[in-house]
Amino acid sequence: MTSEQIPTVIIEDKLFLNRFLVDEIPHLVIKDQKICANCQEKPCLTFCPARVYEWKDEKIIVGYEGCLECGACRIGCCFDNIEWEYPRGGFGVQYRLA
Amino acid sequence: MVEKQEVIIVGGGVAGLSAAYTLAKAGVQVMLLERGLNSGTKNVMGGVLYSHMMNEIIPEFWKEAPVERRIVEQRMWLMGKESATQAGYKDLSWNKPPYNNFTVLRSKFDQWFAKKCTDAGVLIVNETLVTDCIIKENKVVGVRTNRPDGDLYADVVVLADGVNSLLSKKLGFHKELKANQVAIAVMELIKLPAEKIEDRFNLDKETGATIEVYGEATKNMMGTSFIYTNKEHISIGCGTLLSALSKSKIKPYELLESFKQNPLVRPLISGGESSEYYAHLIPEGGYNSIPRLAGDGVLVIGDAAQLVNGIHREGSNMAMTSGRLAAETILQARRLGEYDERALSVYKSMLNGSYVLNDMRKYKNTVHVMENNPAYFNFYLPAVSQAIKELLNVDGKTKREKQWIILKQFFKGRSKLKAIWEFIKLGKAML
Incomplete structure (x- = not known):
């Protein structure tokens, strides 16, 4: 698959539509950054629908605040390298419509 | 003294709410734990809710439930870059009770459903995350929540904690899901x-x-x-x-x-x-991804049980039916006063006898066959579009020439035998 005609999206514009009650305790934690450094594919940078994961300064930055709690990274990480919990009760994304 | 419920349900989606409502209506003491601010704030679906299954739980729900539109037309497009082969079925009898399906906005609908449960006597506790099942002597006896003094006990725990179902995984009811499931x-x-x-x-x-x-x-x-x-x-x-x-x-x-x-x-x-x-x-793992559905003191329903028929975009209906059947199982078990795996296995037989597991079995290989043969999606589907275009485009070629062009397209770069085999495989997986 090529990237032909794939539009660029500013994900912040989409996340801005949603309401979040951000917990100060992150619910997503990288178990071992060394594993990410050696991961060739880094699929989390692709499939995360909220662009929670970013590769910066040779490590994965986790922007858990905008997480939509879908679980894609929990299942899709090839090395099972993400400690994945739901945010504590009452926190996280709060959908108002569908 | 430790307070004990008859039934604790984890998760306030349509599966959990269906189970809760059915139980409360029969006079069972039910507590439902939901991690969102209220039911619906974490729940997402495309939006199609099937009338028949909801009607089995709350008769004539459409008279009061916040539904969006009554679906009278279902279309299908096979889309190209600037073309679409379209098929559809419109039926105005679907605009009359008992209807076929509705679009709903889950946040509104689930809040209404949760209110119906509360009115029926269900104790709903929101903003409560269940982190573990409490196990004593190999039997699930309650749940641990993230609240202070958050251990709660019950005769039966129903896991309706959604597709990720961390709880049934912790119980060892299924292995971690894979990216193709x-x-x-x-x-x-x-x-x-x-x-x-x-x-x-x-x-x-x-x-x-x-x-x-x-x-x-x-x-x-x-x-x-x-x-x-x-x-x-x-x-x-x-x-x-x-x-x-x-x-x-x-x-x-x-x-x-x-x-x-x-x-x-x-x-x-x-x-x-x-x-x-x-x-x-x-x-999307289908029948082969269904976890263990019943254990001592515990049942698994809805998405947590992976009950989705992706071919027919059905899921919320299966969630409701599984919730209702879990409730009926618990009512039987309650009469016997036994909540062990044997008593709760009635749930499996009920699901087996219903459309839920029959349909899941019918399509148990479909996703697998499609996934292993990307050609269905990236070769044959575009070829169908091309074929229709060839048929409809009036360009001076004879119809016989066009037929040949179409046939050749379907076998382009592949052996005829392989193509025929690919169709037989798909047919077997679908029919």
Whole structure:
């Protein structure tokens, strides 16, 4: 698959539509950054629908605040390298419509 | 003294609410734990709710439930870059009770359903995350929550904690899901005046249409995009197998944006304003991904049990039916005063006898066959579009020439035998 005609999206514009009650305790934690450094594919940078994961300064930055709690990274990480919990009760994304 | 419930249900989606309502109506003391601010704030679906199964739980629910539109037309598009082969079925008898299906906005609908449960006597505790099942002598006897002094005990625990079901995984009821067992779906709600929606989709007031879109809509990956009409919103989304999306290097929101900007789709949503953005996993592993459904003191229902028929985009109905059957099982077990695995296994036989496991069994190999043969999505689907174009395009070629062009296209670069075999395999997996 090529990237032909794939539009660029500013994900912040989409996340801005949603309401979040951000917990100060992150619910997503990288178990071992060394594993990410050696991961060739880094699929989390692709499939995360909220662009929670970013590769910066040779490590994965986790922007858990905008997480939509879908679980894609929990299942899709090839090395099972993400400690994945739901945010504590009452926190996280709060959908108002569908 | 430790307070003990008869039944604790984990998760306030349609599965958990269906179980809770059925139990409370029969006089059982039920506590339902929901991690969101209230039911619905964490719940996402494309939006189609089937009338028959909801009607079995709350008769004539449509008279009071916040439904969006009664679906009278279901369309299917096979989309190319600037073409669409379309099929559809419209039936105005679906605009009369008992209806066929409705679009709903889950946050509103689930809140209403939760209120019905509360009225029936269910104790709903929101903002409560269940972190573990409490196990004593190999039997589930309660749940641990993140609240202070948060251990709660019950005769039976019903896990309705959704597709990720961390709880049934912790119980060892299933192994970790794999990337080819779930679809990642993203969706936006786009606000448009009701009259505009009715004009653009050729609808009367309060009636609605759904469109499932294949092909270019998911960049020929295994998956579906969809456009559903609500009262004053359009739900538009894309779902692809997580494994396929990972490989493609296309981000889910880029796929959605590309679908929204496709010249065939754009006019349907133009002038609309995005209201909210969603992401959710859909169980796609089918029959072979179903976990253990019953254990000592515990039952698993809905998405947590991976009960989704992806071929017919059915899921919320299976969630409701599984919730209702779990409740009926618990009522039987209660009469016996036994909640061990043997007593609760009635749930499995009930599901087995119903459409739920029969349909799941029917399609148990379909996703697998499609996933292992990407040609169905990235070769044959586009070939169908090309064939129809060839048939309809009047360009001076004789019809016999056109037939040859079409046939050749289907076998282009592949052995005839292989192509025929691929069709037999698909047929076997679908029929």
